Amino acid sequence: MISTLISKSTSATTVGFSIFIIGFLTQLVATTGFPYSSSHKKLYRTIWSFFPPNIFAKAISSLDAATLVTEEPGVSWSKISRCTSDEPDCVITIETIYKWLILTFFLWFILAVYFDNIIPNVNGVRKPVLYFLNPGYWTGRSGSKVKEGSIFSFIGSPPQVKDTSPTDKDVLDEEIMVKQQAEKGMTDEGVAVQVCGLIKTYPSTYTLGCSCVCCCCCLKVKRTAPYHAVKGLWLNLAKGQLFCLLGPNGAGKTTTISCLTGITPITGGDALVYGHSVASSVGMAKIRRLIGVCPQFDILWDALTGQEHLELFANIKGLPPSEIKSVAAKSLSEGKLKTATNVRVGNYSGGMKRHLSVAIALIGDPRLVFLDEPTTGMDPITRRHVWEIIEDAKKGRAIVLTTHSMEEADILGDRIAIMAKGKLRCIGTSIHLKSRFGAGYVCNINFSTTNGEPQTEPVKFFFYNVCMYIY
Numbered sequence: 001m002i003s004t005l006i007s008k009s010t011s012a013t014t015v016g017f018s019i020f021i022i023g024f025l026t027q028l029v030a031t032t033g034f035p036y037s038s039s040h041k042k043l044y045r046t047i048w049s050f051f052p053p054n055i056f057a058k059a060i061s062s063l064d065a066a067t068l069v070t071e072e073p074g075v076s077w078s079k080i081s082r083c084t085s086d087e088p089d090c091v092i093t094i095e096t097i098y099k100w101l102i103l104t105f106f107l108w109f110i111l112a113v114y115f116d117n118i119i120p121n122v123n124g125v126r127k128p129v130l131y132f133l134n135p136g137y138w139t140g141r142s143g144s145k146v147k148e149g150s151i152f153s154f155i156g157s158p159p160q161v162k163d164t165s166p167t168d169k170d171v172l173d174e175e176i177m178v179k180q181q182a183e184k185g186m187t188d189e190g191v192a193v194q195v196c197g198l199i200k201t202y203p204s205t206y207t208l209g210c211s212c213v214c215c216c217c218c219l220k221v222k223r224t225a226p227y228h229a230v231k232g233l234w235l236n237l238a239k240g241q242l243f244c245l246l247g248p249n250g251a252g253k254t255t256t257i258s259c260l261t262g263i264t265p266i267t268g269g270d271a272l273v274y275g276h277s278v279a280s281s282v283g284m285a286k287i288r289r290l291i292g293v294c295p296q297f298d299i300l301w302d303a304l305t306g307q308e309h310l311e312l313f314a315n316i317k318g319l320p321p322s323e324i325k326s327v328a329a330k331s332l333s334e335g336k337l338k339t340a341t342n343v344r345v346g347n348y349s350g351g352m353k354r355h356l357s358v359a360i361a362l363i364g365d366p367r368l369v370f371l372d373e374p375t376t377g378m379d380p381i382t383r384r385h386v387w388e389i390i391e392d393a394k395k396g397r398a399i400v401l402t403t404h405s406m407e408e409a410d411i412l413g414d415r416i417a418i419m420a421k422g423k424l425r426c427i428g429t430s431i432h433l434k435s436r437f438g439a440g441y442v443c444n445i446n447f448s449t450t451n452g453e454p455q456t457e458p459v460k461f462f463f464y465n466v467c468m469y470i471y
């Protein structure tokens, strides 16, 4: 149960060892007779017995007393409800000890499950305090909405996001279309993800500081303002297409992916991934079975090889054991990581690690793949190769890719959206965006003139709609 309160493995070791020492000391105390004798209050015995090592120590000491010499009959199953003659001051029988052990097992187990659900995980995600009162949690149909922040922070309603209306015509058209579909409850067969007014606001954080004026110092609690990272996204992501999300640093691309993959809970709106809502814990559990994720920062273990990573993730994704080895080997050979199959990931270069993360995202044939800046740190040849893998992977699934590279978006993206400050600024195909916002190309041509006049006709023939400046 205590493990639910600890997030770091180093703290867990320290706390685990401390519990062992405390348990050893209290067991020693229990063997001296405290508090299992008539001279101590029943209340002390009850409190003492909630710590399982104490009551277990009492059981051992009673059994020890019953079998001290070879003539002793011990405690047979039929006599567990009676005190033995060796314990004149008997206040607890072996039967009662059994009941206590069973009761404390279930008590601590239920508390562990409860606290595991309501205490925020590393991403600050948790279930509501009374989540078990929601019938959907037990029936598995709707599930409760996941929350964010500490269980003691009564956040209330988050501040409203102002200025969510789109400024671009294409973004507005997309928003109107998705709103109409959402209002009518229409499910377009070709849509993999329907994002309906997705809002993400990071809650305020509190930091403890110290401010000193002359010789007088005082503690100060600083509160940061809530931050609107995503300010109401409305869009459809089609099956069999790659949707590319471009934008400057801090635009909200990773936050959008984190919301769609359940890493962080959404603040407002909703998104349906193959019909399952990201706002519900049950919906999210179903979504996790459908998706593959290549996060912005590699989550790999230095001590494992590429092959072992792929086998591990294939296992987690529930592939049949007979297929795991062949799927991992195929994935490695497709990913041109064959030479590094049995090399530990600690010895991989940055580009190879990204390459392996992409292969992990695609393992298990997910229906929706999120690739967050997959080609960061790759040389041009490896990048080209990964583009080919991504292009092949489009068939039969939807892919969401974030990048800073216009070239990557142009080559891979079937639809491209540009985000800035948490809002979509434009959306469309590469050709559409180029024709709307592109400044064209500047091409310098040297002419050899015969009579002082440059021959511009061939240029006009090759470059349609050209604007020519002759120097």
Ligand SMILES: Nc1ncnc2c1ncn2[C@@H]1O[C@H](COP(=O)(O)OP(=O)(O)OP(=O)(O)O)[C@@H](O)[C@H]1O
Binding pocket: 202, 227, 229, 247, 248, 249, 250, 251, 252, 253, 254, 255, 256, 296
């Ligand atoms: N846990 C957090 N708490 C508070 N603010 C956050 C948190 N995570 C992200 N932000 C803020 O949200 C904004 C969007 O961040 P996000 O990581 O989504 O941007 P991004 O578009 O993916 O940027 P990059 O291209 O650098 O990866 C940033 O201003 C960031 O500071």
